[in-house]
Amino acid sequence: xxxxxxxxxxxxxxxxxxxxxxxxxxxxxxxxxxxxxxxxxxxxxxxxxxxxxxxxxxxxxxxxxxxxxxxxxxxxxxxxxxxxxxxxxxxxxxxxxxxxxxxxxxxxxxxxxxxxxxxxxxxxxxxxxxxxxxxxxxxxxxxxxxxxxx
Amino acid sequence: xxxxxxxxxxxxxxxxxxxxxxxxxxxxxxxxxxxxxxxxxxxxxxxxxxxxxxxxxxxxxxxxxxxxxxxxxxxxxxxxxxxxxxxxxxxxxxxxxxxxxxxx
Numbered sequence: 001x002x003x004x005x006x007x008x009x010x011x012x013x014x015x016x017x018x019x020x021x022x023x024x025x026x027x028x029x030x031x032x033x034x035x036x037x038x039x040x041x042x043x044x045x046x047x048x049x050x051x052x053x054x055x056x057x058x059x060x061x062x063x064x065x066x067x068x069x070x071x072x073x074x075x076x077x078x079x080x081x082x083x084x085x086x087x088x089x090x091x092x093x094x095x096x097x098x099x100x101x102x103x104x105x106x107x108x109x110x111x112x113x114x115x116x117x118x119x120x121x122x123x124x125x126x127x128x129x130x131x132x133x134x135x136x137x138x139x140x141x142x143x144x145x146x147x148x149x150x
Numbered sequence: 151x152x153x154x155x156x157x158x159x160x161x162x163x164x165x166x167x168x169x170x171x172x173x174x175x176x177x178x179x180x181x182x183x184x185x186x187x188x189x190x191x192x193x194x195x196x197x198x199x200x201x202x203x204x205x206x207x208x209x210x211x212x213x214x215x216x217x218x219x220x221x222x223x224x225x226x227x228x229x230x231x232x233x234x235x236x237x238x239x240x241x242x243x244x245x246x247x248x249x250x251x252x253x254x
Binding site: 017022025026051054058061062066067071073075102121123125127138144145146148 | 152153154156160161190192194195200201230231233235236242
């Protein structure tokens with residue numbers, strides 16, 4: 001009986017911690033993403049292979065940005081339930097959305113003084129402790145492109 | 151060494167092609183970092199140690215590719231692509247490849 005209680009506590013505590021801290025971390029991260037996105041809104045980024053104004057280009061340079069973001073326990077628990085019933089797993093949607101936007105922002109930050117970034121490629125890979133089990137623990141997103149100066 | 155991930159270097163003419171060049175690293179996770187990441191897994195959020203580890207490894211792969219291109223006599227690499235694959239649990243391979251060229 002005591003064993004059962006201890007087991008339940010060991011499962012419930014990480015989920016509660018994940019719920020309280022995870023939500024706070026995510027909200028703060030989204031605030032910071034929105035703020036920096038507004039700041040970099042004027043830097044044109046495209047997935048095109050040609051510059052918008054080819055005749056003005058002076059230098060071209062490879063730039064990249066990457067981030068590894070982990071999901072919290074509460075969301076992992078929710079996703080486990082969703083796996084059973086099927087449907088959108090919103091918990092993971094916001095995880096990869098945050099990671100992609102953060103990676104793009106870091107790429108933009110590393111391209112100081114650029115006027116345009118072209119041919120952006122975004123690559124996502126999952127990093128997990130037990131990759132054999134196939135559970136997504138955390139994702140790595142790499143964004144890269146060619147920064148142009150006019 | 152100039153790098154781009156488009157087929158050309160804008161404003162410059164490609165004089166010679168030297169074929170494909172590549173660089174790769176296989177990195178395993180550090181035990182100490184792994185424990186910290188285990189805690190972070192409960193709360194969620196960025197795993198800074200992993201972000202750094204992976205970007206350092208990618209820099210290393212890039213340096214190896216540039217070295218190879220330099221030994222061929224190239225002064226630029228175009229159409230650079232990154233790729234990541236997990237070789238085993240706890241280890242990742244970071245691979246970068248491109249076409250070595252020389253521009254005027």
